[in-house]
Each structure stands twice: as C-alpha cells, then as structure tokens.
Amino acid sequence: MKRSNIAKLIIALLLAFAGYAAFFIAPDEATMHAIQRIFYFHASSGWAAMEGTAIVFFANIAYLRKRTPKWDWLAVSSVEVSLAFWSVVLVTGPIWAHPVWGVWWAWDWRLTLTLVLWILYVCYLILRGLIEDPERRAAASAIFGIFIFVGVPIDYLSIRIWRTQHPQPVLFGGGGMDPRMKAVFFFCSGVLTLLMIILICQRYRLEQLKYEAEELRIAIEERGEPQITQRAKVKV
Amino acid sequence: MDAARAASIILRKEVRAEMRTRELLQTTVTFVVIVVVLFSFAFEPSAAEARRYGPGLLWIALLFAGSLMLNPSFAKEQANDTIYALRMAPVSAFSIYLGKMLANLLFLAITEAILLPVFAVLYNVSLWPVIGRLAIILLLGAFGLAVTGTVFSAVATQARMREMLLPLLVLPILIPLMIAAVEATDELLEASPVLDRTWLMVLVAFDIIYFAAAWMLSDYLLEE
Numbered sequence: 361m362k363r364s365n366i367a368k369l370i371i372a373l374l375l376a377f378a379g380y381a382a383f384f385i386a387p388d389e390a391t392m393h394a395i396q397r398i399f400y401f402h403a404s405s406g407w408a409a410m411e412g413t414a415i416v417f418f419a420n421i422a423y424l425r426k427r428t429p430k431w432d433w434l435a436v437s438s439v440e441v442s443l444a445f446w447s448v449v450l451v452t453g454p455i456w457a458h459p460v461w462g463v464w465w466a467w468d469w470r471l472t473l474t475l476v477l478w479i480l481y482v483c484y485l486i487l488r489g490l491i492e493d494p495e496r497r498a499a500a501s502a503i504f505g506i507f508i509f510v511g512v513p514i515d516y517l518s519i520r521i522w523r524t525q526h527p528q529p530v531l532f533g534g535g536g537m538d539p540r541m542k543a544v545f546f547f548c549s550g551v552l553t554l555l556m557i558i559l560i561c562q563r564y565r566l567e568q569l570k571y572e573a574e575e576l577r578i579a580i581e582e583r584g585e586p587q588i589t590q591r592a593k594v595k596v
Numbered sequence: 597m598d599a600a601r602a603a604s605i606i607l608r609k610e611v612r613a614e615m616r617t618r619e620l621l622q623t624t625v626t627f628v629v630i631v632v633v634l635f636s637f638a639f640e641p642s643a644a645e646a647r648r649y650g651p652g653l654l655w656i657a658l659l660f661a662g663s664l665m666l667n668p669s670f671a672k673e674q675a676n677d678t679i680y681a682l683r684m685a686p687v688s689a690f691s692i693y694l695g696k697m698l699a700n701l702l703f704l705a706i707t708e709a710i711l712l713p714v715f716a717v718l719y720n721v722s723l724w725p726v727i728g729r730l731a732i733i734l735l736l737g738a739f740g741l742a743v744t745g746t747v748f749s750a751v752a753t754q755a756r757m758r759e760m761l762l763p764l765l766v767l768p769i770l771i772p773l774m775i776a777a778v779e780a781t782d783e784l785l786e787a788s789p790v791l792d793r794t795w796l797m798v799l800v801a802f803d804i805i806y807f808a809a810a811w812m813l814s815d816y817l818l819e820e
C-alpha cells in the first residue's frame with residue numbers, strides 16, 4: 361500500500377475514534393447535556409480553520425517573494441480546505457446555538473468575524489476563477505490574501521467593540537473544564553488538524569497535476585511534437 | 597524623480613482627464629443621489645427614524661458609489677494600453693498608486709460634499725452644527741475607501757467581469773471601516789453630539805494598516 365494511503369487510513373481511524381470519544385468518553389455537560397458534544401467538532405474545526413488560514417497568509421507572502429508556482433498551489437489548497445472547515449464552524453454553530461441561546465444566529469463578535477472571514481475567502485476564490493493567466497492569478501490572489509490577513513486584527517477590533525454574546529473560550533483561563541473533556545477536545549483538535557493537512561496535501565497534488573496538464577497542452581500546441589515523457593518525469 | 601513629485605504629476609493628469617469629460621463625477625454623484633432617494637421610498641422614515649438609520653444609509657450609499665467609481669481608475673489605462681507608458685515611466689510603482697489614490701480620494705470627497713446637503717434636506721437631519729467633525733469622519737472613511745479601492749482596482753483589471761468583481765473584493769474588506777464610520781456618524785447625530793474617540797481610532801487604524809499594506813505591495817500591483 362502507498363504511504364499516502366496508509367496515512368489516509370490512519371486518519372480515518374483516528375477520526376472515527378474522535379467521534380466515539382466525543383459521544384461516549386467525554387462526560388455529560390451539567391446544563392447543556394448532549395448538545396454540548398458538538399463543541400468537540402465545532403471548536404476543533406475552528407482551530408483547524410485558523411491554522412489553515414495562517415498557512416494561506418505565509419504561502420501568499422512566499423509566492424510574492426519567490427515566484428514559484430508551488431506557493432500558489434499551497435495557497436489555493438489551504439484556502440479551499442480552511443473554507444471547508446470555516447463552513448463546518450458556521451453550520452455547527454447555529455445547530456448548537458438554537459437550543460442553547462434560543463436563536464439560530466446572533467450578531468455576536470465571534471460569529472460575525474467568522475462569517476466575515478468566510479465571505480472574504482469566498483471572494484478570494486471568485487477572484488481566482490476570473491483570472492485566466494496563471495501568474496497574474498497567483499499574484500492578484502496573493503495580494504488580496506495578504507490584504508485579508510492584515511485586516512483580521514482590525515476586523516476583530518471593530519466587531520469586538522460592536523458586539524459580544526458568545527460563550528467565553530473555556531480553554532485558556534476561563535472556567536473549569538473536566539479533564540476528560542479537555543483531553544477529548546485536544547484529541548479532536550489534533551485529529552482535525554491532521555485531516556486538514558492531508559486534505560491540503562491532496563488538493564495541492566491536484567493543483568500540481570492541473571499545472572502539469574496545462575504545461576503539456578501548451579507544449580503540444582507549440583511544438584506539434586511534444587516531449588511528453590521527458591517533461592512528465594521532471595516534476596512528478 | 598522624487599516620489600511625491602511623480603505622484604502629484606499623476607494626480608494632476610487624473611484630475612485633468614476627469615475635468616475634460618466629468619464622466620466619473622457625473623455618474624457617481626447621480627448614482628449616490630438615486631440610492632439615497634430609493635432608500636427613502638423603501639423605508640419612508642420619520643424624522644426620528646431618519647436620525648436612527650441615516651448614518652447607515654449615508655455610508656452604504658457612499659461605499660456602493662465608491663466601489664463602482666474606483667473601477668475605471670486602472671481599467672481606463674488598459675483601453676489604450678497607456679498602462680505600458682505608466683510602467684515604463686522612471687517612477688516607482690508606489691508613486692503611480694499614490695497619484696491615483698489621491699485622485700480617487702479627491703473625487704470621493706467631492707461626491708461627499710454634494711451628497712451631504714441632499715441627504716440633510718431629504719431626511720430632515722441638521723448637519724450644519726456638526727459639519728467640522730462630520731468632515732473628519734467622512735474624510736477618514738473616504739481615505740480608507742480610496743486606499744483599498746485603488747489597490748483592488750489594479751488587481752481587478754486583470755480579471756474578467758471586473759466591474760462585478762471590484763465590489764466583491766472591496767466591500768467585505770471595508771466592513772470594519774463601515775462599522776466604525778456608521779457608529780461615529782451616529783454619535784454625531786445624537787441630541788448631544790460627540791466625536792467618539794474609539795471609533796475615530798478604529799478608522800485611523802484601518803487607514804494606516806491598509807495604506808502601509810498598499811505601500812509594501814505596490815511593486816506587485818503594476819507588473820505584467
């Protein structure tokens with residue numbers, strides 16, 4: 361079996377165990393009961409999404425400095441994967457909020473900030489979709505990506521002053537969390553981070569193959585007699 | 597050549613080109629007035645409601661107008677390939693950006709100056725007593741809009757459907773500016789108007805952060 365397949369199998373097993381742990385190992389929460397268990401995947405997805413977003417920023421900067429397409433592949437892969445995780449956060453949030461707060465959505469700062477980031481990264485992907493030339497697309501989206509990221513503190517600040525209702529984060533400083541809950545939470549976060557990494561790797565590979573296919577297509581058009589075998593060997 | 601001098605030459609070129617046709621200002625001002633009138637039809641605000649919703653309406657109208665107005669800033673350089681002449685000029689990319697940004701800021705300020713009396717009359721809000729403080733907020737807001745909008749105008753020129761794309765890039769980035777500007781304007785329309793320091797600081801911070809980012813990334817904006 362190929363190494364990447366073994367990694368996928370391990371992550372699938374870990375993910376299954378994380379699901380089991382969230383339902384059966386973590387103790388029942390005193391006031392919210394079963395609905396609180398969504399937290400193990402809600403907050404963990406949030407962590408994975410944030411990590412993915414940070415990768416996007418570094419890939420954007422690296423692309424503008426180095427100008428090698430691989431940084432652009434990494435940026436677009438991380439944007440798509442973290443957007444998926446942000447979506448999980450935005451969907452599981454209201455599922456939890458409805459029974460607990462009584463409303464699906466409140467314009468609380470954390471929710472609002474997540475929504476704003478989600479919208480910004482959707483726009484990032486739309487921008488990419490509308491530029492044909494790969495180098496221009498990479499540079500334009502890198503500039504936009506950096507603008508999104510440098511704006512996060514000011515987004516945070518303005519929305520924070522504007523609204524506050526989300527439960528305070530229970531991990532750092534805030535309230536007492538059962539050690540078993542904490543263990544399950546960290547385990548879930550770790551597994552989802554691994555899932556994020558393997559998804560980014562898969563998506564990166566796809567982007568790389570797309571790029572090679574495009575190169576080959578251009579080679580065929582230009583030369584009539586392509587040297588496919590030689591070119592294909594170089595990058596794979 | 598000195599960057600400030602180069603920027604002022606670009607600025608003068610932009611202003612002269614605009615003054616020959618006045619296309620941009622005519623369309624923007626008309627658009628913004630239409631939006632304000634449409635809001636009135638949609639909500640039929642009473643005097644108290646006008647004070648309550650006025651700031652939000654004013655800023656939505658301005659941001660929408662800005663996101664449309666900034667489109668031609670770089671797009672028009674592509675029509676006759678004058679973008680190549682700009683690139684070949686022995687000046688830094690930042691001074692080209694700065695000249696265009698200042699021209700956009702000027703056009704936005706003119707739009708605001710025309711919009712304000714129309715808004716005050718149609719919505720029965722008295723702005724005269726707070727006009728100085730309101731001008732600070734309007735200019736800080738216009739500055740943030742011009743800074744980000746000019747960058748994305750350059751980014752969007754390379755894309756298909758750029759007229760549709762620019763609002764998508766610029767409006768979500770402007771959310772913090774929008775919140776701060778609306779809240780600050782709101783405080784000014786209260787019975788006892790105050791210039792809210794916190795929101796003023798958020799506006800200034802927004803302007804500084806994005807101006808610095810535009811300065812650092814300007815070399816990448818104009819490349820082929």
